[in-house]
Each structure stands twice: as C-alpha cells, then as structure tokens.
Amino acid sequence: MxxxxxxxxxxxxxxxxxxxxxxxxxxxxxxxxxxxxxxxxxxxxxxxxxxxxxxxxxxxxxxxxxxxxxxxxxxxxxxxxxxxxxxxxxxxxxxxxxxxxxxxxxxxxxxxxxxxxxxxxxxxxxxxxxPDLKWEFKEAFGIGLKNTINKLTSRxxxxxxxxxxxxxxxxxxxxxxxxxxxxxxxxxxxxxxxxxxxxxxxxxxxxxxxxxxxxxxxxxxYERSSVRESGFSKVYYYYMNKSKLYYHNIYSGKGKVLLIRLMFIYGSIFKFISLIFRPNKWIEIPNRIKQYLLTIGIHLNIIRNI
CATH class of the missing domain: 3.90.550.10 (Spore Coat Polysaccharide Biosynthesis Protein SpsA; Chain A)
Known part of the structure; x- marks a missing residue:
C-alpha cells in the first residue's frame, strides 16, 4: 500500500x-x-x-x-x-x-x-x-517573522x-x-x-x-541534520536563497523577483545594523556577517556557486 x-x-x-x-x-x-x-x-x-x-x-x-x-x-x-x-x-x-x-x-x-x-x-x-511578498519581507528583515510562525504552530x-x-x-x-x-x-x-x-x-x-x-x-x-554545522551554515543559506529565487522566477514574475532581491539585500544590511545595537548578540557577529554577505551576494547575482 x-x-x-x-x-x-x-x-x-x-x-x-x-x-x-x-x-x-x-x-x-x-x-x-x-x-x-x-x-x-x-x-x-x-x-x-x-x-x-x-x-x-x-x-x-x-x-x-x-x-x-x-x-x-x-x-x-x-x-x-x-x-x-x-x-x-x-x-x-x-x-x-x-x-x-x-x-x-x-x-x-x-x-x-x-x-x-x-x-x-x-x-x-x-x-x-x-510564499508571497509579505512573507518574503518578514524573512528578509526579520520583522514579524517569529509571530507569524508562532501563529502557524499554535493553531x-x-x-x-x-x-x-x-x-x-x-x-x-x-x-x-x-x-x-x-x-x-x-x-x-x-x-x-x-x-x-x-x-x-x-x-x-x-x-x-x-x-x-x-x-x-x-x-x-531533528531539523537540518544533513547540513547542520555549529554556527554559520553556508550550505543552508546558499541553497535557501538560490532556491527561493528559482521558485519565484517561475511563479511570481520578474517584477516581484526584483523586489525580493532588494528586500533581502536591504534586509541583510538592516539586520547587521540592528545587531550592532544589541551587545548581548555581539558574539554572533562573525557568523552573522558571513550569512549576510552570502545573502547579499546571491541576491546581487555575484555569488553563483559555493
């Protein structure tokens, strides 16, 4: 069966x-x-x-x-x-x-x-x-994302x-x-x-x-066992962003894809600046910088493989 x-x-x-x-x-x-x-x-x-x-x-x-x-x-x-x-x-x-x-x-x-x-x-x-533009904005900037996920998992x-x-x-x-x-x-x-x-x-x-x-x-x-690393996971962030763009290129159109690229570029910059003003999170800065630079590089179409 x-x-x-x-x-x-x-x-x-x-x-x-x-x-x-x-x-x-x-x-x-x-x-x-x-x-x-x-x-x-x-x-x-x-x-x-x-x-x-x-x-x-x-x-x-x-x-x-x-x-x-x-x-x-x-x-x-x-x-x-x-x-x-x-x-x-x-x-x-x-x-x-x-x-x-x-x-x-x-x-x-x-x-x-x-x-x-x-x-x-x-x-x-x-x-x-x-995923629509509203969801991608929340992912890109991290604003409202946790609340949205909490609503999904506490139905x-x-x-x-x-x-x-x-x-x-x-x-x-x-x-x-x-x-x-x-x-x-x-x-x-x-x-x-x-x-x-x-x-x-x-x-x-x-x-x-x-x-x-x-x-x-x-x-x-046990989440992400095959790509799990301590700290920054290049595999995770690379393929999540690349696959996201591939999906939206098929279903969302060029205009929305451009908006998504811009959201993740500026969202990464916003997250980094926010991190600077949170001293309790400074220990995360080295890994976060790698994550944000990789994300920006993919959405600028500079990084095409790892």
Missing part, C-alpha cells in the same frame, strides 16, 4: 533510529522501505542498517540533491502511495495509519502530513501558505486534533498519491535543496487537489 522513501546524506547517526521507528510502529507487510544514499562520504550506511532485512538501498556516486534522490526512489517504488521521510524523522504509533486513512478516504486530497515535534514536544514550523485545530488545509508541507514528512506525483513530474531536479517541497505542492494544488494537515498524526524531527 505504501512506499517509504528516505534520502540519506551523511545522516547515519539518525537514519537507524528512523528505520527502527518505522518497523516498530507500522506493519512491514504493507510497505517497502527505499533508501537513496545521495553520495555520502562516510560509507557507513550499510553497516549501520545491517540488522534490518528487506531494505532497498540505492547508492548514488554523488549528491544530486534532495529532489533528485526522491525521484530516483520513486522509480523503485511499487506501492500506490508514497511517504517521503527525512532520515532524522521518528515515526510514532499510528502516525502513518492516520495519514493513510485520510488520503484513502478522500480522493480530492493530494497530499497529507502530520505535525512535526521537537524532542520537547514543541510543534515545529513545517507548513505554510505559498486551535492542532490542540483539538482537527484536520485543516494548508498550501505546502516541509519535505521532511509528507504522504502523496504515486500517480499524482508522476502526473506533475515529481520534484523539480533543478532545485538542489529547499523549495522543492513548495514547488511540488504548488503543482499539485494547481491540479485542484487539497493539501491537508492531520494533527493527530505526530512525528519527531
């Missing part, structure tokens, strides 16, 4: 726990687990997962991006539904069943997902409306475990119909990392399907 696809890139410290949680909380006879190793450099995946049988592990010689890894996994999938999981996801009891009940019970639902929690059971930001429906519609889910955990995935062409492989999830939901919603969150379906998530 369901093919679970996990793309791994140097996340062996997490993926064993992920696989164990799937096996412990879902009937394996109903599923297949497909793991795509995206050119990991440590070569320990097979060793780490040696105690588990029946896993379909596909090795790639290089990292072609999250979306490309997922697309390859789908080519090996034989089930009707696709559950994409990050390797740092922990499945809980009945979480997969709740999603399957939802998507099989309504043919108008194209994608559904549960709530992502951190280790302290705090609801994580994992869904939103499609009354979550407390009452009532399903609700959104525009898109974080690619860390989402269930969709395989035939629909193939109909929209899968993930855009021009996007190496980030925004590939927003893009595919945009295509699916454009087909008239609903995107539904199921609050009683809960998963734990």
């Amino acid at each position: 369901i093919s679970i696809i996990i793309v791994n890139y140097n996340t062996e410290a997490y993926i064993k726990k992920c696989v164990k949680s799937i096996i412990s909380n879902y009937e394996l006879r109903k599923t297949e687990i497909i793991i795509v190793d995206n050119g990991s450099s440590n070569g320990k995946l097979e060793e780490v997962l040696s105690e588990y049988e029946g896993l379909n592990i596909i090795y790639l010689p290089e990292n072609n991006g999250f979306g490309a890894g997922c697309n390859l996994g789908v080519k090996y999938a034989t089930k009707e539904y696709l559950l994409f999981l990050n390797p740092d996801i922990i499945v809980t009891k009945n979480s997969i069943e709740y999603l399957l009940e939802t998507i099989t019970g309504d043919k108008n639902i194209g994608v559904c997902a549960g709530i992502l929690l951190d280790e302290n059971n705090k609801v994580l930001y994992s869904y939103n409306n499609f 009354e429906e979550i407390k009452k475990e009532i399903p609700f519609e959104v525009d898109w889910f974080h690619g860390a955990c989402m269930l969709m119909r395989k035939d629909l995935f193939e109909e929209v062409g899968g993930f855009d492989e021009n996007i190496f990392l980030y925004y590939e999830d927003v893009d595919i939901h945009k295509k699916i919603k454009g087909k008239g399907y609903k995107i539904v969150c199921i609050p009683k379906s809960k998963f734990y998530h």
Whole structure:
C-alpha cells in the first residue's frame, strides 16, 4: 500500500533510529522501505542498517540533491502511495495509519502530513501558505517573522486534533498519491535543496487537489541534520536563497523577483545594523556577517556557486 522513501546524506547517526521507528510502529507487510544514499562520504550506511532485512538501498556516486534522490526512489517504488521521510524523522504509533486513512478516504486530497515535534514536544514550523511578498519581507528583515510562525504552530485545530488545509508541507514528512506525483513530474531536479517541497505542492494544488494537515498524526524531527554545522551554515543559506529565487522566477514574475532581491539585500544590511545595537548578540557577529554577505551576494547575482 505504501512506499517509504528516505534520502540519506551523511545522516547515519539518525537514519537507524528512523528505520527502527518505522518497523516498530507500522506493519512491514504493507510497505517497502527505499533508501537513496545521495553520495555520502562516510560509507557507513550499510553497516549501520545491517540488522534490518528487506531494505532497498540505492547508492548514488554523488549528491544530486534532495529532489533528485526522491525521484530516483520513486522509480523503485511499487506501492500506490508514497511517504517521503527525512532520515532524522521518528515515526510514532499510528502516525502513518492516520495519514493513510485520510488520503484513502478522500480522493480530492493530494497530499497529507502530520505535525512535526521537537524532542520537547514543541510543534515545529513545517507548513505554510505559498510564499508571497509579505512573507518574503518578514524573512528578509526579520520583522514579524517569529509571530507569524508562532501563529502557524499554535493553531486551535492542532490542540483539538482537527484536520485543516494548508498550501505546502516541509519535505521532511509528507504522504502523496504515486500517480499524482508522476502526473506533475515529481520534484523539480533543478532545485538542489529547499523549495522543492513548495514547488511540488504548488503543482499539485494547481491540479485542484487539497493539501491537508492531520494533527493527530505526530512525528519527531531533528531539523537540518544533513547540513547542520555549529554556527554559520553556508550550505543552508546558499541553497535557501538560490532556491527561493528559482521558485519565484517561475511563479511570481520578474517584477516581484526584483523586489525580493532588494528586500533581502536591504534586509541583510538592516539586520547587521540592528545587531550592532544589541551587545548581548555581539558574539554572533562573525557568523552573522558571513550569512549576510552570502545573502547579499546571491541576491546581487555575484555569488553563483559555493
């Protein structure tokens, strides 16, 4: 009934726990687990997962991006539904069943997902409306962003475990119909990392399907495990900004893209100046300078690769 696809890139410290949680909380006879190793450099995946049988592990010689890894996994999938999981996801009891009940019970639902929690059971930001100029302004300048995210993660429906519609889910955990995935062409492989999830939901919603969150379906998530570094993460900020521009070039038009570029250039300058007047944050200045310069360079189209 369901093919679970996990793309791994140097996340062996997490993926064993992920696989164990799937096996412990879902009937394996109903599923297949497909793991795509995206050119990991440590070569320990097979060793780490040696105690588990029946896993379909596909090795790639290089990292072609999250979306490309997922697309390859789908080519090996034989089930009707696709559950994409990050390797740092922990499945809980009945979480997969709740999603399957939802998507099989309504043919108008194209994608559904549960709530992502951190280790302290705090609801994580994992869904939103499609990004518009108002959202990009908040991200660029940091003004009102936390309040907006807090509103998203403290919705009354979550407390009452009532399903609700959104525009898109974080690619860390989402269930969709395989035939629909193939109909929209899968993930855009021009996007190496980030925004590939927003893009595919945009295509699916454009087909008239609903995107539904199921609050009683809960998963734990260790965020950004594959790009995690102490302090400044060049990979994160580079691909987040590059993918953002790619997405808006497709869906927002040249005029709005220019405004977005300007917002992130001036927003980075604004954030730096604000930081100077906050002595308790001065320890962050070296990493913040790297972040802001990288962001400005990308939006000025000076930095084209890392």
